[in-house]
């Protein structure tokens with residue numbers, strides 16, 4: 001009998017040690033949703049996308065595995081995709097109707113609802129870093145255009161000549177769409193959501209916007225509550241799709257709100273917003289989200305969405321269609 005008490009204490013210590021060492025983390029990314037079909041993404045291109053998505057997942061997971069912050073994981077994963085010409089963010093940004101590149105990005109910390117964003121920037125190599133600098137080093141949430149570029153420079157971020165964002169394939173699709181004089185639906189925005197081992201959620205999104213957008217147009221990606229949202233009490237969300245709809249339907253916020261006020265699960269809330277509300281309104285696109293328990297949802301109403309996920313006990317997985 002005397003031995004039972006110390007034994008129980010030891011057992012409790014052992015259980016809590018195991019629980020601690022198995023703290024949950026989860027990470028999901030997207031590289032844009034849209035008219036992405038096996039016909040228009042040939043096998044060799046698929047391979048390139050999958051490799052880059054895996055690289056982004058690995059960069060984010062490395063942070064989480066070592067007990068790092070969700071915010072750092074989100075930043076690391078998004079930077080990998082911003083530096084690749086494959087995605088419509090950073091290096092691979094699409095062209096506006098004027099033939100320029102204007103990028104938007106945002107990031108949000110679910111532990112304190114701090115957020116930062118930049119819109120219409122054209123000289124910052126990694127817009128997600130500028131969004132983060134706005135959050136951490138300015139009293140504001142959203143900076144735009146020249147002011148945002150100047151702020152990023154002042155904070156010592158890597159600045160580039162706007163010609164850095166020229167890629168032949170985006171230029172070709174700009175020329176094609178210019179001829180057709182219609183708004184392109186070339187998607188490829190990037191985003192990441194993460195839950196770290198401390199129970200904190202974060203979300204980030206970065207984009208070149210939509211091909212042939214008007215000069216000065218700002219999409220949902222830098223709008224907190226539309227393209228990005230994170231709250232430790234509910235979930236972290238990053239969106240991609242036709243931004244005007246995502247702004248009007250406050251998509252990222254709405255998913256968390258349905259969980260909070262209607263008691264929906266993450267998957268139910270994501271389905272409700274993307275497959276019902278957005279779809280019936282004609283808003284195409286998708287979302288990635290993770291909740292405070294580490295559940296991940298990847299939901300889209302288009303033919304495809306570049307996406308991937310990884311958790312502490314599941315192999316990483318990437319998908320296109």
Ligand code: ASP
Pocket residue numbers: 032033186187188189207208209210218219220221239240241242243244
């Ligand atoms: N949501 C982005 C925008 O409207 C575009 C995209 O995700 O493809 O700017």
